[in-house]
Amino acid sequence: MKKLRWQILVVAVTVVIVALLLLSQQPISTSFLPEAAPGGIYTEALVGSMGRLNPMLDWNNPADRDINRLIFSGLIRFDAHGLPQPDLAEAWGTSPDGTLYNFSIRSNAVWHDGQPVTSDDVIFTIEMIKSSGSLFPQDIKDLWSQIEIKRFDDKTFQFKLPEPFAPFLDYVTFGVLPKHLLETIPADQLATAQFNLQPVGTGPYKFDRLTTSGGQITGVVLNSNEDYYLPGPFVEQIVFRFYPDSASALDAYQQGEVLGVSQITNDVLQQALMEPTLSVYTSRLPQLGLVFLNLNNPTVSFLQSDKIRRALLLGINRELIVSRIMQGQAIIADGPILPGSWAYYEEIEHFDYDPDAAAALLKAEGYVIPASGGDVRAKDGQYLTFTLTHPDDAVHTRIAQSIQLDWSLIGVRIDLQAVSYDSMVNDYLTTRNYQAALADLNTARTPDPDPYLFWHQSEATGGQNYSQWDNRTASEFLESARTEADFSSRSRLYRNFQVLFTKDMPSLPLYYPVYSYGVDSQVQGVQVAPMYDVSDRLALVAEWYLVTRRTLEQTPVPTVAP
Structure with a gap:
């Protein structure tokens, strides 16, 4: 246990540049209040290229992790203060000596193909993490090799640690994989599995298709998961388009091709800040x-x-x-x-x-x-x-x-x-x-x-x-x-x-x-979350919405006596 890497919480700091839209009418002052409503398409310029959409294989590819963050779910997630919150697991408990962790999976958690999520999926995923087929660091593989897993039933199971280890919950945020789709694939063949190009997860968005040009993958299309176990998502479709660097990604925004830029580096920061409709968010890195x-x-x-x-x-x-x-x-x-x-x-x-x-x-x-x-x-x-x-x-x-x-x-x-x-x-x-x-x-x-x-x-x-x-x-x-x-x-x-x-x-x-990134001001509900990884900028994407419906609020204009 003592050989695990150092962990540190990242707290977010936000700098948001939002253009103020002013509307003048005759004897009435009007303001438009956006309302959260389902629908719309959010397209983002994602710096990088896609490799394999599988949380076992995305350790060295930030672009893959961004997409996987929306497709797959972990047992828990962390809030803005670094405190654990339920995700696939609706509850968990710890023994007084800190060596036993009991987890219960949500009854309404299902895979994107409609199959229920079970304890077997979690146990299968951990076995994959420990295998030679995963790209997880050796210290994490060693951790799971020391932990006993007991299955109680389809929805409950237990982890038994060899000694108390308070940071353990850090290690149950991995994306859970569907056993029923991958159990016949040997671990050493996981990297070439068709699943990596047609993933099935439990997250707020499900895979729809890849976009290609000249035989190269140029983007990924995701649709909202109508069976998601948490509220949302509002945005009906998310499209990622790949770009080699921040300059070309920002150019795509300026050309009206996308609504977001995944990374704004120093060389284009001032240019991005000059965009009147682009909100630039900044979060502390880990x-x-x-x-x-x-x-x-x-x-x-x-x-x-x-x-x-x-x-x-x-x-x-x-x-x-x-x-x-x-x-x-x-x-x-x-x-x-x-x-x-x-x-x-x-x-x-x-x-x-x-x-x-x-x-x-x-x-x-x-x-x-x-x-x-x-x-x-x-x-x-x-x-x-x-x-x-x-x-x-x-x-x-x-x-x-x-x-x-x-x-x-x-x-x-x-x-x-x-x-x-x-x-x-x-x-x-x-x-x-x-x-x-x-x-x-x-x-x-x-x-x-x-x-x-x-x-x-x-x-x-x-x-x-x-x-x-x-x-x-x-x-x-x-x-x-x-x-x-x-x-x-x-x-x-x-x-x-x-x-x-x-x-x-x-x-x-x-x-x-x-770390800085940009989202168009018509995209509402964006909150800056702590960054333990740059993909955490998408942690609350299920709460984002496009201003597709507005309510008109009328305010009388005070008259000035002659």
């Missing part, structure tokens, strides 16, 4: 940009001082990084747990850019500019100089250069080492052969905010605690939070962990990247 500090490298022993680490954070102009380098497509980070999560501590200490305070801290620790001259602080012959390893792409290179300049202003010199991201992870972070490293932690598809893997002391050797932070108290908080089922109790444990993290500052949190 990522954290930070500087790892190697606390167990004798060549930079000064990094073992929490005051030095705090000075380094105070000396980084993170607002400039976010506003200029990332063009506003990020939010300044405070720590390893995202705001908006039930686990986030609202009173966590915030650090603004303060080079004077940073310099004062370094001086108080005995690091001063030598009398012999120079611009790098030193103490007992040890200079505050080290190497910052960073990914070699343009954005990370500019961020590293910005940090280099900021730190030079407080008497700290760093050399920059640009490497490929894979090399940085495999050759530097994993081997601990680094001094400091700029990295983005991607924690997608797992909503639970458990940060165990990156900060528990047991992960310092051979694990993902790349900073090698060895704090027993912090580790105890994380251990207890992993076995405590009560959310309020877990929240207190994570609050204590966050206070200790910001006090000790084992690494330097920089930013949370955000």
Whole structure:
């Protein structure tokens, strides 16, 4: 259980640009109030290409996951605060010791072909997850290999865990597959099954057809599921059309070919914001940009001082990084747990850019500019100089250069080492052969905010605690939070962990990247949900509706006395 990847909740932040439609009539002021009504077609420009419409095979294809999100359902889903809510399962219960989970499937849940959803479908899907045919990561396969499943009847079953594991509900959001359609297909042949081009699920939309041109798949057409077990959906048909990049997708919107753009990247963001009828939504991604500090490298022993680490954070102009380098497509980070999560501590200490305070801290620790001259602080012959390893792409290179300049202003010199991201992870972070490293932690598809893997002391050797932070108290908080089922109790444990993290500052949190997409203003009911994956922008699509029917409300215009 302890080798599962870190999960972190993403809370959404919305920036919506909506054009105001003004209508003037003679002695009467009129306003049109849209009403939710079934019908209409929503067409979206989806950046990417389709591979296979099967939740066992979409791990590496965001476009597939977007479509699968509408076709398939999991046992549960998560709300805006990262709390579990019923989906295919109408209810579940946990034993007092946290090792048994009983689930009950909705009585009205049926497949798109009309067959009922049963416990056998869930058990079959889990067997597929564990098989060589699925593309699920090995740690998830290992998790399910440790869990016993007991079938009670067609609608109820039980999971038995070897030990309490509070984030377990994260792992029952997988898209359930129909056993009656796939049980005759060997796992190693799943990737080539016809099912992947004609999927049958339980979600709010069902597969209708593919669109093609020149032998290539150019789009997917989905129709509303009239037998959906939850309210909605309102939009009668959703059409995805594939485009290679955000620029061509936005162009399709400008040409009137689509009503939505799945991704708006920095290169077209300003252009998108100028579109009067396009609402641009921005959600925080499940990522954290930070500087790892190697606390167990004798060549930079000064990094073992929490005051030095705090000075380094105070000396980084993170607002400039976010506003200029990332063009506003990020939010300044405070720590390893995202705001908006039930686990986030609202009173966590915030650090603004303060080079004077940073310099004062370094001086108080005995690091001063030598009398012999120079611009790098030193103490007992040890200079505050080290190497910052960073990914070699343009954005990370500019961020590293910005940090280099900021730190030079407080008497700290760093050399920059640009490497490929894979090399940085495999050759530097994993081997601990680094001094400091700029990295983005991607924690997608797992909503639970458990940060165990990156900060528990047991992960310092051979694990993902790349900073090698060895704090027993912090580790105890994380251990207890992993076995405590009560959310309020877990929240207190994570609050204590966050206070200790910001006090000790084992690494330097920089930013949370955000994801932007656009939807035409005639599409109503769009709500920004947390993003554990970019497909979560479609999590509440069943509540979307097109303004196809309006009610006229008349308001008398006040007259002015002569």
